[in-house]
Amino acid sequence: MTGEEVWELDATAKSNPSFGIDPYRRSIEELLDCGVIIIDKPPGPSSHQLAAWARSLLGITRIGHGGTLDPFATGLLTLLCGRSTKITGILLKKTKRYVSVLRFKEPISTDEISGLLSNLTGQIYNVPPKESAVKVQVRSRDILEMDVIDSSADSRVHVISTDCEAGTYIRTLTRDIGLMVGNRCELLELHRQGSGSLEDSMACTMQQLADAVFLWREHDDESGLLRLLSPIERILDDLPRIVVKDGAASAMSHGAPLARPGIVSVPKKIPSGSVVLISTIKGEAVSIATTTVDSDSIPGMQSGQVAIANSVLMKPGTYPQTWAKEQ
Numbered sequence: 001m002t003g004e005e006v007w008e009l010d011a012t013a014k015s016n017p018s019f020g021i022d023p024y025r026r027s028i029e030e031l032l033d034c035g036v037i038i039i040d041k042p043p044g045p046s047s048h049q050l051a052a053w054a055r056s057l058l059g060i061t062r063i064g065h066g067g068t069l070d071p072f073a074t075g076l077l078t079l080l081c082g083r084s085t086k087i088t089g090i091l092l093k094k095t096k097r098y099v100s101v102l103r104f105k106e107p108i109s110t111d112e113i114s115g116l117l118s119n120l121t122g123q124i125y126n127v128p129p130k131e132s133a134v135k136v137q138v139r140s141r142d143i144l145e146m147d148v149i150d151s152s153a154d155s156r157v158h159v160i161s162t163d164c165e166a167g168t169y170i171r172t173l174t175r176d177i178g179l180m181v182g183n184r185c186e187l188l189e190l191h192r193q194g195s196g197s198l199e200d201s202m203a204c205t206m207q208q209l210a211d212a213v214f215l216w217r218e219h220d221d222e223s224g225l226l227r228l229l230s231p232i233e234r235i236l237d238d239l240p241r242i243v244v245k246d247g248a249a250s251a252m253s254h255g256a257p258l259a260r261p262g263i264v265s266v267p268k269k270i271p272s273g274s275v276v277l278i279s280t281i282k283g284e285a286v287s288i289a290t291t292t293v294d295s296d297s298i299p300g301m302q303s304g305q306v307a308i309a310n311s312v313l314m315k316p317g318t319y320p321q322t323w324a325k326e327q
Helices: 028-033 047-058 083-092 110-118 170-181 206-219 223-228 246-253 295-300
Strands: 006-008 034-041 063-065 074-082 096-104 122-125 140-151 157-164 185-195 229-231 241-244 263-267 275-280 285-291 305-312
Touching: 006 295, 028 034, 028 074, 028 223, 028 229, 034 047, 034 083, 034 206, 047 063, 047 074, 047 206, 063 083, 074 083, 083 285, 083 305, 096 170, 110 140, 110 157, 110 170, 170 185, 206 223, 223 229, 241 246, 246 275, 246 285, 246 305, 263 295, 275 305
Parallel strands: 074 185, 241 275
Antiparallel strands: 006 263, 034 074, 034 229, 063 074, 096 157, 096 185, 122 140, 140 157, 241 263, 275 285, 285 305
């Protein structure tokens, strides 16, 4: 997480260059085992279909996606390869950004729709539409910001940007906007612009992915596919990051909790119970963990448990075992 203030607990700590690797220097095989592909979804196929095509193209058995888009929708779809599927839950919770095209039955001025949207920020009720893949029930979602970014000459079609909590149904929101102004409204187009720190400008098309795989398999040219495959760390950079020594990374890769002596640096003002990224000095993701103490109390500790892993991302054996084996 960039820009955070940290406690430097061991400024002299070094990482053994013989073990581990900078995440952005991993091989294609390593990235397919635990990496990410950011796809620009076209209208038509479902999110599941795109994941299945990518699975077939890449020849891997395990691939998932972080957040379903309706078949008619376009935009950012994150595919998770191999062990990276462990963080699907984290990706699904990231704030989403959409651009939608709305058409009203009768003209409505830009000022009127802008005023309405400004009153829709905050927590709202958002019921999934009947065609959604989840159970239809009343639930609430946070709308962070909504703005009109363009309008047609006849004032019937408006382009809206929406920053919202994950799981918000824009189709439902569109229907509710029409009900609130007494002017039936339909959703013509929907584009996911971002998810957390990811932007659609980072995405590739399925054709670009297919071309890159062809060059890799048929011409032994890795350059294209290496540009499209990202390490799992790329989608975890907005989590608070605790940096640990090689020995602590090895222990945690076997499921051990994080102890105070293994820490190199820790963000300030992180309360107990927070979800954090445990990272090596080289920047490798070790695990997603939950803190068991306030981070500001850690500099005063000499020993004791600091965090417990929720999902272990690093393969055991990446770093050598340095703790004493039980007799």
